[in-house]
Amino acid sequence: MEQIITAVRGLDGALVVAPEQGDDFPELVWGDAFFYYAPDGRMPTNVQPYGTIVTKNYPDDTASGLDRPGRWRVNVHVDRATFRELTGEEPRGLAVPRDRAVPRDHAAVDTVLPHPVYGSLGWISVVNPGGRTADTVVRLLHSAHEAARVRSERRNAQG
Numbered sequence: 821m822e823q824i825i826t827a828v829r830g831l832d833g834a835l836v837v838a839p840e841q842g843d844d845f846p847e848l849v850w851g852d853a854f855f856y857y858a859p860d861g862r863m864p865t866n867v868q869p870y871g872t873i874v875t876k877n878y879p880d881d882t883a884s885g886l887d888r889p890g891r892w893r894v895n896v897h898v899d900r901a902t903f904r905e906l907t908g909e910e911p912r913g914l915a916v917p918r919d920r921a922v923p924r925d926h927a928a929v930d931t932v933l934p935h936p937v938y939g940s941l942g943w944i945s946v947v948n949p950g951g952r953t954a955d956t957v958v959r960l961l962h963s964a965h966e967a968a969r970v971r972s973e974r975r976n977a978q979g
Contacts (some may be wrong), residue, residue: 821873821892824949825853827958828871831965833859837869851875855961857968867971870964871896883926883936884947895935895945896960899967903942906932906956914940932956 828834835858839845855871856864875892877884884893903911914934926936930950935943949957 821853821875823954824873824894824957824961828855828961828965831962833857833969834965835861835863837863848876848878855965857965857972859972867968868897870968871961881937884945885927886947891929891948893945893947894949894957894961895938895943896957896964897941897943897967898960898964900942902960902963903934903944906944907934907939909934911940911942 825836825838829836835856837854837856839849839852841847841850843850852875853873854869856867856869858864872895873892874881874886874895877887885891886893898906900911903909911934924933925931926933926945927947929948930946930952932944932946932953933939935941935945939945944960946953946957
């Protein structure tokens with residue numbers, strides 16, 4: 821996990837927000853990390869992070885079994901073509917009724933999967949990235965960071 825956070829911190833304009841106990845963030849997010857493009861070093865208030873690391877189940881997100889010891893998950897927003905390349909599916913196609921959805925094990929480790937909750941919005945996830953996926957995760961975070969930079973510059977140019 822620290823290697824991924826270090827890789828993101830090394831990107832130009834990256835901001836890693838990693839709330840800890842006692843910070844002005846809800847207790848639920850303590851121990852997690854949120855990745856933003858923020859060249860001014862301030863957490864943006866009008867955009868979502870382009871990537872996250874979560875270390876526990878959230879109330880609406882339990883499929884990855886993150887409440888078990890030593891488990892954590894990287895989540896990255898990717899473009900449609902990358903999502904298709906990684907999963908063989910269309911993000912919007914994930915919104916089909918559960919009885920017709922492609923069965924997948926969101927608790928599988930070191931495996932790139934659609935995010936269990938936000939896959940239909942173009943998010944992928946990897947529980948405990950390892951030998952098969954660590955390089956892919958870092959590459960995806962680099963690409964997501966660059967896409968966030970481009971969006972930020974476009975917003976700033978429009979004033």
